[in-house]
Amino acid sequence: MTTRTESSSDTAALLGPLTPELYRIVGRRVETGDVVTLSLEPPGGRTSSAFSHGQFNMITAFGVGEVAISISSAPGAPGPIEHSVRDVGAVTHALCVAPIGATVGVRGPFGTNWGIDDLEDGADVVVVAGGIGLAPLRGAVRDLIDRMRAGRGEVFVVVGARSPEQILFAEDIEEWRRSGAHVIVTVDVGAPGWEGPVGVVTSLLAGAPFDPVRSVALTCGPEIMMRFAARALADRGVDPLRIRVSLERNMQCAIGLCGHCQLGPLLVCRDGPIVPFGGMADRLFMERQR
């Protein structure tokens, strides 16, 4: 007799996109003073829903509320899916202090992705991340390194953090370096023992050894950082249409119905969060500056 393991996608389809599925916290790793990575598993032997690099889920802390959180693991990676949460308010705090064994709600995955599965062979990829903005890029860097090992394009990673103790995913960053990716980490404010660069990520883009003509850039972080990083990349000669940024807005329904995340012509939950800088985010950034 053949038995069929129910996948989480089956359950999600049954419940509809507005009803969270119950997931259990099966792992909890403190990354920095205010960021915790939660490993989540659907109960009952179901497999997690398929997702793409850069997509997000809506996570419910029951009794407190629901927030958008990017998936920080890679699609197809073995084990539970991971979300890295920065404690900034009521819901993210409840998630950051939730113990192993607790149940959270998960809806998703939602939104556009980084598009790394469609990269042409030979394209180098420049990843620029600030703070928690490294979370939706972490899984992508892992798979870009596999692509690099297959001879399909180099990987350059430029990471910014407020201080050395705020650097996220330090172990992954070391692993990326060992694997041959070009990695630069900079901090806004140094500390005793810090020997790396001090300054904003944009200052490092001018000298980073990538070939702009054949590069694609992926950037996520505070909006002001993305704006300056995208302009610095375009000034180096990267085609603005090949620079992708991840927009962050107040998400409620996450399926393009409620309008809370509207930005100009976009509903960011549906048309984003990842959009091209050229012809899209550049105009929206300008609009917000007025």
Ligand SMILES: Cc1cc2nc3c(=O)[nH]c(=O)nc-3n(C[C@H](O)[C@H](O)[C@H](O)COP(=O)(O)OP(=O)(O)OC[C@H]3O[C@@H](n4cnc5c(N)ncnc54)[C@H](O)[C@@H]3O)c2cc1C
């Ligand atoms: C597509 C997407 C992906 C995200 N991925 C992650 C992630 O991987 N990890 C993570 O920690 N956070 C992520 N966020 C941000 C996260 O959703 C917010 O931090 C969260 O909604 C805050 O809710 P809260 O109840 O804890 O705090 P609140 O009390 O709602 O807010 C606390 C403070 O944060 C500000 N804030 C709240 N929401 C946002 C927002 N969306 N953008 C900017 N400022 C905000 C508020 O103005 C306030 O100052 C993501 C947001 C989006 C839209």
